[in-house]
Amino acid sequence: MADEKRTPSPIDRAWDFFISVKLAIVTLIVLAVTSILGTIIEQNQPPEKYHQIYEDWAFALMDRLNLFDMYHSVWFLLLLVLFTVNLTCCTIDRFPRMLRVVRNPRTKLEGSLEKSLSLSDRWKRKGTLPEWAGKYAAALSASFAKPKVSEDGGEVHLYAETGVASRFGVYVTHLSIIIIFIGAIVGNVFGFKGNVNVPEGEAVTQVPVRGGTRMQDLGFTVRCNAFSLETYPSGQPKAYKSDLSVIDGGREVLRKTIVVNDPLQYKGIWFYQSSYGEAGGATAHVAVARKDGTPVRMLALAANEPVPVEGYGIIRGVNYERNFQGSGPALQVVVEKPGQPSASFWLVQGRPDLDRRRADSLVFTFGGLSSKMFTGLQVAKDPGVNIVWLGCALMVIGLIMAFFLSHQRVWVRLARGTDGRVEVVLAGSASRNRIAFEKRFEKLQTGVKAAGQ
């Protein structure tokens, strides 16, 4: 560090700037206040929307300041960098000092140290120094921690400590923030996020990356076998389900039905159920049976698409009505038999009896309309996410160490008094929660004093 006699160099001054807690406090305030802006101004909306809300000059100014995507703006990122640099410098500056103090604790209760401690007691005993030192060491071991014994100039010092980990809590917490940022950077550089809509029965091998025009190759194929929507009796959505298959190297390697909160993962790429919709093109289901009721086959009719029925003719679904002449949903079909003019008639859903009246060789039953759905998948690869979770775990551990542990230290000094008796001084201190320590110290005091009596 800077030599006291020299005027500080610019580097020293820069260092002093970055290690100050004042800077940390200012950065915390600025981060908190600027973060509010992005919650008031809706982020990442189309420009037309902003033009409706703001005057032209205000729009230009806000656009200039990147306020419409402020959390990804250069100035906000710079604030986060400043925050991190400050945090790192503070740690580099203070950690070695703290480590020195922890490694070389003041094991001797000198006069100056004794005066600085608010909790202390003194008494006298008849006997020898080693005898009492042994007794008090045993008493401390039993009710506090095993003490370190040292001799110096005819005095014997005992020193014991607990909860030294609490001194590291703040560094663990600060380190955890840096680790979380590293995880976030790794995820942003080496990962991707995208959205893709997959119609039922179709497959994708690449997805468009969010916020760009790039397509990301998956390296395998994902097929949507089916999509279904479950509702509560009240009609509110209960579950969106997509039956997905992963096809790699020409064969199906994984199949899973995903719902919201239960994604599919393959080769580090995650597929999340995110939205759904109609893929367009409804299909009408028609059951075909003989006059006596023996079923022949099921037909799936796409709009206006001719479907041949063996030994009968060609059938097309041409029209649909939600409520046909008050009888409910119905399908209009056109039948072309070889050598006959085409006939058109309506099939009311679930009413084969009505179709029997046509007295044809086959009876048709309309089973209903189903529309083809697509599933909207969120696709993400984030190799940094586990680093982020590591950071989060460390943060919780660090906070618990910092707030709920206390570095408690106890000293005993034994010296030969002028009257030939052993003069004993007991003193203690705690890094935090002093009220609780006072109670513990009182107990310790009684216990140690009573030892060997």
Place this chain on the structure above:
Amino acid sequence: MSNVILFNLTTFLFGVASALYLGALYARNDKIAGAGTWVCVLAAVVSTAALGVRWYESYQMGIGRIPVTNLYESLVFFAWSVNLFYLVVERKYRNRTFGAFVMPIAFFTMVFAVYNDSSIQPLVPALQSYWLHAHVITCFVGYAAFAVSAGVAVMYLLKARQENAKISEGVVGLLPPTKTLDDLVYRAIIWGFPFLTVGIITGAAWANYAWGTYWSWDPKETWSLIVWLVYALFLHARVTRGWHGRRAAIISIVGFLATIMCYLGVNLVLSGLHSYGGG
């Protein structure tokens, strides 16, 4: 619904407890405050039963879910947490004057809840997750701790003003010494801060599991970060720069205002992923 009747009874009990604590301050009578404590204990029992009954009733309706998923439920859960946290503080500090400043927070929260839709609605798919339990419970314990801290901070400011004027009469004279109050402002925050941190982390973990993004700067997330930053500021200012007393009390109150904004303001004023604001 029987759970709503029990919650209404809870509201009434919180009101009675607040009145008793305030009355005890004015009458300078600790016996009245003692009655307040028993009302709080009763309210704790009733509100816990109400949560249990509501949970059970949701199963009977074929929905079956923890009762912390819409605005009404989150308000009653917040009031429940504040009441419990307060009882712990009262027991630990052996002083009943806190009740006059903390229990009204629980009472007005319940009054606000009564004006919201109390029906049990099924869970939308996004909320169907075990993360919901960990996320909501940790956040609300944090919020409750911050509420207690802010209530005590108000007591500190009143008491400090009187100590400066060197008078010890009246209601304020009964409050604990400023040293105790200052300590409690800090102590409640060191409980609240780790809980809020775990609340934010479980929220991020859940978001990552549901959407593949652990942080998307949605207004709720951002406000929770703002709250976190304010209390981080409190801790740094206090530990390294010795901000005690008045300044610490003011940051605690600012922190709680930010908490209210995060909890309610975002849903009522802004838009975002946390759906219960619409409830």
